[in-house]
Amino acid sequence: MGERTKAPSIEDCLYKAGHGMKEHVDLLREQGLPTPPKTTDPKITIENAKAVA
Numbered sequence: 001m002g003e004r005t006k007a008p009s010i011e012d013c014l015y016k017a018g019h020g021m022k023e024h025v026d027l028l029r030e031q032g033l034p035t036p037p038k039t040t041d042p043k044i045t046i047e048n049a050k051a052v053a
Helices: 010-030
Strands: none
């Protein structure tokens, strides 16, 4: 049987998402585009993945 690869942890995903958003906002600023407002109380929603047929 094939081996299952270990899914990344929630912490890993949040870390990657945070760095991705920083890069995204930096690019928006470089291009003179509007950026989302900063928040001191961010909300994170986690949903189960939808099954793919």
